[in-house]
Amino acid sequence: MTGALLRRSLRRKLNGWVTLSVVGAFLALLPSLYIFFGLFQKQNENWQHIQEYMLLDYALQSLWLVLGTGACTIIVGVTLAWLVAAYDFPLRRFFSFAFVLPLAIPPYIAAYTYGSMLSYTGSIQTILRDTFGLTLDQRYFDIMSMKGAIFIFTLFLFPYVYLITKTFLEKQSAVFIENARLLGKNQTHIFFRIVLPMSQAAIVGGASLVAFEVLNDFGVTKHFGIQSFTAAIFKTWFGMYDVESAIRLSAWLMTLIIGIFIVERLVRKRKKYSSPTNRSTPLTRRKLRGIPMYATVIFGLVIVSFSFVIPVVQLSVWATWTYGEVLNETFWKLLSNTLFISSISITILMLLAVIVANVIRFSRGSIFAVALTRLISMGYSIPGAVLSIGVMAVVMSVDKELSSFYSWLGLGANKLVLSMSLFMLTFAYIIRFLAVGFNAVEAGFEKTGNRYSEAARMLGMSMTRTFFKVDLPLIRGAVLTGFILVFMEIVKELPLTLLLRPYNFETLATKAYQYASDEQIHQAAIPSLCIIAVGIVSVIFYHWLGERKAK
Amino acid sequence: MTFFEVKNLTFGYASGNGSVIRDFSLQMEQGEVVGLLGNSGCGKSTLLRLIAGLESPKSGRIQIDGKVLVDQGQFVEPEQRGIGMIFQDYALFPHLTVEQNILFGLHRLSIAERLVRLKEMLALVQLEGYGKRYPHELSGGQQQRVAFARALAPRPAILLMDEPFSNLDAELKTKIRDDLKRMLRAAKMTSILVTHDKADAETICNRIIRMTR
Ligand SMILES: Nc1ncnc2c1ncn2[C@@H]1O[C@H](COP(=O)(O)OP(=O)(O)OP(=O)(O)O)[C@@H](O)[C@H]1O
Ligand SMILES: [Mg+2]
Secondary structure (H helix, E strand, O other): OOHHHHHHHHHHHOOHHHHHHHHHHHHHHHHHHHHHHHOOOOOOHHHHHHHHHOHHHHHHHHHHHHHHHHHHHHHHHHHHHHHHHHEEOOOHHHHHHHOOHHHHOOHHHHHHHHHHHOOOOOHHHHHHHHHHOOOOOHHHHOOOOHHHHHHHHHHHHHHHHHHHHHHHHHHHOHHHHHHHHHOOOOHHHHHHHHHHHHOHHHHHHHHHHHHHHHHHOOHHHHHHOOOOHHHHHHHHHHHOOOHHHHHHHHHHHHHHHHHHHHHHHHHHHHOOOOOOOOOOOOOOOEEOOHHHHHHHHHHHHHHHHHHHHHHHHHHHHHHHHHHHHHOOHHHHHHHHHHHHHHHHHHHHHHHHHHHHHHHHHHHOOOHHHHHHHHHHHHHHHOOHHHHHHHHHHHHHHHHHHOHHHHHHHOOOOOOOOOOOOOHHHHHHHHHHHHHHHHHHHHHHHHHHOOHHHHHHHHOOOOHHHHHHHHHHHHOHHHHHHHHHHHHHHHHHOOHHHHHHOOOOOOOHHHHHHHHHHOOOHHHHHHHHHHHHHHHHHHHHHHHHHHHHHHO | OOOEEEEEEEEOOOOOOOOOEEEEEEEEOOOOEEEEEEOOOOOHHHHHHHHHOOOOOOEEEEEEOOEEEEOOOOEOOHHHHOEEEEOOOOOOOOOOOHHHHHHHHHOOOOHHHHHHHHHHHHHHOOOOOOOOOOHHHOOHHHHHHHHHHHHHOOOOOEEEEEOOOOOOOHHHHHHHHHHHHHHHHHHOOOEEEEOOOHHHHHHHOOEEEEEOO
């Protein structure tokens, strides 16, 4: 490019939309940068100790958790996806939806619900003792362990694998599977030799979402006493007040995440199969009969009971015991706090998401667009604890820079204005969930395409006016989807909220967690059910949207 | 006198390799209708997008009525160019009525002028009484005429049409083709028509250009 040409294209492209997107992307990157700079700080003594005695342990525990959960969610998720996509059996339509419902229940809520149910005084052992006179070995009920954590994670995270794989199978695989049938291959052969290899990319995509969720988790591992990376970060930060080492641990965890990312990319890059024709024929389903049919239905019912019905029923029972005590002034304060912080965060987040998506769609495929998308989506794969510490470091240093300004305002010297306010939490929510809102909006733009905006610009409307008069009305639905999905994520988010909230600021999630960790599990039921209700609404909405798109 | 000029235009898509348009030049008189024919994929749509300002060329110059639209150092944004375009699938805004679609490009006029122009356009395309309908409530031929009215309403300096007949069946096409010819002549529109059909070009255009890769 010659100088004049470069200047011409810079002048053209540097409008308010692009500037805002670039600033947003940079802000989203900032906390991670701080964490990586932490690696180059001088090591303190405590770190030597951590490195020598604990680091390997944390890494191994986290690794087992990720691998175990990954393997189990793949087995459960892919099996269910294949059954629902390729066979017809009673209740199939119900299952197709019900298998997504566990996403409405955050694993930490499930963990303390099951933990309490299975305890010596919990409902299951009580029933066994009182009704059947059975007192079994306590080992059978030991859920507070690595195995228990994998069990909980699998039950409540498998829908990621299930959803992505099922969508892929329904839309893309028909041609290949039908051909294999015509070539006389039986069902088992088709599943292992065609379906599994073909859906590899989809499965890995789903499993890596599961891995990110597991590494993000704080509630389950804390409640079950597992020394994962995240738990370790909490401990060094709040137990030892050693922020430097916490940052260093975070950097290590980020390295693990980047590893997962690279593996996912490599697998996906080479194994991206899609049918050669654009016209995707839906898979015709086979009718199941006899024993296979009963087995499938029973399997489905078992999964739905464990991953949704049982915990919700148990929580409802507890809620009836405790509503008089829980539903008071403080509870309404919780509710309004939750709504307040989420509506501020969602509004800013969706604004940014829409701006970035609008910039990207006109330069799709360019390096700029790819880089911008990556930066914007990065927050979702950074575990809450890591992000918190990064955000904290950034905001504290901003506060330090501003201290002379604060004292000029008469607030007093060394005052931490931003770090003590909701600013920090809002900032973190936005970075973490920007990807969710952005993906929703981008899907909307992809569906409408660019031609309406181009037509509007040919008729003399600027990019901004086009946006308000043409684009926004056309992507309204997508923006609404983004709002709802982000709302669900924020309401259930635990680690970020716990770490970055101002003193005494309680939300539904932090209160539920606090009750549970104070051994007041029955009191936790009502806030938990509220969170689950928000989750169910967004899952239903999401499902309804998918159904409508399919038509 | 040359009214519209494209000179040594070269362009390639960022994601594709090589140039789609190489050293293309074209001159047009005011009021002339030029037909653009060529094999699929030879870059006809791309050329229209470049003239419209929806893509920016690697090199070359486009100039209209003595005013430079794009060259090495300048780029006039599409909304400032005063060029009308009819898209292959019309791209009528689905959330706006026929009236609102036609009024869309008239925001620089006063309200009274807008309404006068709207009436004129509806009369020109013979769609009086259809103003309150939504695009999906119209037939293909009617949609085509709305697209025409919408593009012409702001009085563009030049009108670009990318296969405007490709969504119509043969019988309707002959009728619309004659209508279009009448309307273009009536408005004395300088225009470029991209088509696959030689007969289309011969009926409507003063001059035909074949594009090759
Ligand atoms: N957005 C794009 N990105 C990359 N390459 C493109 C893009 N759009 C078109 N092309 C390529 O540019 C070339 C010219 O495309 P163009 O659409 O201008 O052809 P056309 O002459 O209008 O063809 P048709 O008669 O089929 O409409 C083609 O080879 C096409 O593959
Ligand atoms: Mg074309």
